[in-house]
Amino acid sequence: MAPDRNTASHGFIELLRHLPIAAAVLDRELRCLAHTPTWPAAHGAPADSDLSGRVHLDVVPALREGWAPLFAACLEGATQSRDVASVDGDGTRRHLRWLVAPWRDAGGQIAGLVVSAEDRTEQEQTRKRLGEHEAAFRDLFASxxxxxxxxxxxxxxxxxxxxxxxxxxxxxxxxxxxxxxxxxxxxxxxxxxxxxxxxxxxxxxxxxxxxxxxxxxxxxxxxxxxxxxxxxxxxxxxxxxxxxMTEQRALQRDREEQRLHAIQASKLATLGEMAAGFAHEINNPLGIVELYVATLEDSIDAGDMDAVREAIHGIREAAVRAGQIVRGLSRFSRRSHGERALVDTRSLVEEALGLCRPRIAAAGVTVGVDAPRVAVVSGDAIQLSQVLVNLVNNAVDAARDTPQPWVRVRVEREADAPFVRIAVEDSGPPLPAGAEERIFEPFFTTKRVGEGTGLGLSVSRTIIDAHDGTLTLDRSADCTRFVVRLPEVQP
Amino acid sequence: MTARVVYVDDEAMLCRAFRLLMRRTSVEVETFTDPALALAYLCSHDATVIFCDYRMPRMNGLQLLEALPGTTPFYVVSGDLDAAQWVADNPRVSGVLPKPFLADRIAAIVQRHVAADN
Incomplete structure (x- = not known):
């Protein structure tokens, strides 16, 4: 059974009372037949007023000019919408989209207009914000x-x-x-x-x-x-x-070059200090050659072939010795770039001690080496040798004035980790408490002015760090003990 | 007494060279690489002239000289130019020779002292 007219009308009016939008039903004279609760406020009237029976254009005279033609057109059958922005009593901007459409009576005749407003304030604000964001993004993107x-x-x-x-x-x-x-x-x-x-x-x-x-x-x-x-x-x-990354790369390259410069400078400084000792070292075999040559002439004159043979043997021995010294020195002086190769630590120690021999002899220090087994690391032999020379020279200098001067170099393979330890110990006085880190700072030295540059330990540490190892002062020993710890490599 | 020359130097190569140098002389030669052994020998044997290296481990040339009995001519052989001056000033040192020494100078010194003894 279709609902009767009274029920339908009553239901319709109830519907209007609950709609959240502002809407009203007007007759052909634009008299308000019914409206929703928010309709009055949308027109600037008090919120709880009842505008039923009032002619719309009388309620809001200001609309007359702008809206009369629109209403007229809709009364002829058109449906129109119009966006209106207004400012509330409290200052907020409101955007309403008004929809005006004709309604027809039971006979199909246009009986009036339904006017409703869609509140698009939020949408407008969102659109505006989006626009602002877009503009900000565009600026950020561009700049x-x-x-x-x-x-x-x-x-x-x-x-x-x-x-x-x-x-x-x-x-x-x-x-x-x-x-x-x-x-x-x-x-x-x-x-x-x-x-x-x-x-x-x-x-x-x-x-x-x-x-x-x-x-x-x-x-x-x-x-x-x-x-x-x-x-x-x-x-x-x-x-x-x-x-x-162009600039970063350039900076990295510069830093690396500076590091190599510092290593080379420190090495040359060390070589400078050792120069007198080297001159002495080379002088000896050369002098021996001169001696033997002098005896050669006499022996040949006297027909003493045994003496001649002994002299020749002696000359060869001296020449070989001189050659070794020069080769060791020129190898050490070469500029190295950190190229990696397999290095036998025992040979490394021997080479370093060879280079330090004049200093050791001049100081009257006894040096002992303890390197029982083969231990191989990966590294630049010249740079590693520079580190050992530095440590041994320091040890010799520290030990020289003690009553029983000694220096000991130990090579050990760690038992529970793949590392090799090279320790340099000396009989010198212990370093002052708290000095453990300061001694590795550049230009820190406990030596007198003119003795040493103070660069040795800091450069040595730089070299060992670059070899993924550590160089530390081992305070747990009862003598001065520096330890180089490097990753072991299986040859 | 036969002329006897003693040469003390921790460098064995130099001892051998010295010995060869003296080969054609009639002088008896004793060389030592250990100054302690040299001292022991010189306490029980005479020598006409002694040549001794200055820088040696455990005992240097002057220390050996201080421990020696007698007044045998004592020449210090030194590669260390710094030490040369004040060593030469020591009254018991007869002379300082640079190292490596020149064969002629050694020969001349030996000849002079051998002649003086005779």
């Missing part, structure tokens, strides 16, 4: 000193900022929509690229990833990339931040 880039999963670049275009040397017209990530990536990064792609797929982010791009002029530019996936219109796109 960012870091390269920013949006690209498709297939690598096609969609959107690049100034900084990025500068890095790769292309214009926006050339890059966006025209170039792919792959076109500018050198083939040698293929394996790394696969790894990054996989990370991106599984975690939706990638990086930090260091690689190079091929610039428009063909040169390579080192870069560091970070990125993440976003979804836009159902498609995955990649946002990337690109840092130009």
């Amino acid at each position: 960012s000193p870091l390269g920013l880039n949006l690209c498709r999963m297939d690598g096609l670049w969609l959107h690049s900022n100034e900084a990025f275009l500068r890095i790769i040397g292309y214009s926006a017209a050339e890059a966006d929509g025209g170039l792919t990530y792959w076109q500018l990536t050198p083939r040698k990064y293929d394996a790394d690229e696969a790894v990054q792609l996989e990370t991106l797929r599984t975690t939706r982010r990638y990086g930090p990833y260091e690689k190079e791009f091929i610039r428009k002029d063909g040169t390579l530019v080192p870069v560091r990339l970070h990125g993440f996936l976003i979804e836009r219109d159902g498609e995955d796109l990649i946002w990337s931040v690109i840092e130009d």
Whole structure:
């Protein structure tokens, strides 16, 4: 049974009373037949007023000029909407979309208008905020000193900022929509690229990833990339931040060069200190040669062939000795670049002690070596030798004025870790308490002015650090003991 | 007494060279690489002239000289130019020779002292 007219009308009026929008039903004279609770406030009338029976354009005379034509058109059958912005009593801007539509009576005749308002304030505010955000983003994008880039999963670049275009040397017209990530990536990064792609797929982010791009002029530019996936219109796109690493690389290279300079300077300083001792060392065999040569002439005159043979033997021995000294010295003086090779620590110790021999003899110090088994490390033999020479020279200098001067060098393989320890111990007085770290600082020295540069230990530590090892003062020993600890390598 | 020359130097090579140098002379030669052994020998044997290296471990040339009985001519052989001056000033030192020494100078000194003894 269809609801009767009274029930329907009554229900309709109840509906109106509960609608959250501002709406009203007007008759052909625009007299209000019924309205929703928020209708009065939308027209600036008190909230709880009842405008039924009132002619709309009388309630809001201000509407007359702007709206009368619209109402007239709708009474003829049109449906129209109009957006209106207003300011509330408390100052908030409100955006309303008014919808005016005719309603027909049971006979199908237009009996009046239904006027309703959609409150679009929130939508307007959101739209405005979005606009502001977009503007802010555009500014950030354009002015960012870091390269920013949006690209498709297939690598096609969609959107690049100034900084990025500068890095790769292309214009926006050339890059966006025209170039792919792959076109500018050198083939040698293929394996790394696969790894990054996989990370991106599984975690939706990638990086930090260091690689190079091929610039428009063909040169390579080192870069560091970070990125993440976003979804836009159902498609995955990649946002990337690109840092130009050219300057960082240059700084790194400079630092490395300076480090090598310092190592070489320290070595030359050490050699300078040892020079007198070396001159003496070489002088001896040369003098011996001179002696033997003098006896040779007499022996030949006297026909004493035994003496001649002995002289020749002596000369050869002396020449070999001189050659060894010179070779050891020139090897030590060579500028090294930290190239790695397998180094036998026992030979290293022997070589270092050989270089220190004049100093040891001049100081009257007894040196003992304790290196029972083969122990191999990976490193630059010249640099490691420089460290040992420094430690032994220091030990000899410390021991020289003690009543029983001795220096001991021990090579040990650690029992429970793959490390080799080279320890240099001496009979000298203990270092002052708290000096453990200070002694490794550059220019710190306990020696008198003119003796030593104070660079030795700090450079030695730099060298050992670069070899993934440690150089420390071992306070647990009952004598002064410096320990070099290096990773062991199986030969 | 036969002329006897004693040479003390921790460098065995130099001892051998010295010995060869003296080969054609009629002088008896004793060389020592250990100054303690040299001291022991010189306490029980005479020598015409002694040549001794200055820098040796455990006992240097002057220490050996201080411990010696008698007034045998004593020449210090030194490669250490710093030490040379104040060693030469020591009244018991007859002379300082640079190291490595020149064969002619050694020969001349030996000849002079051998002649003086006779």
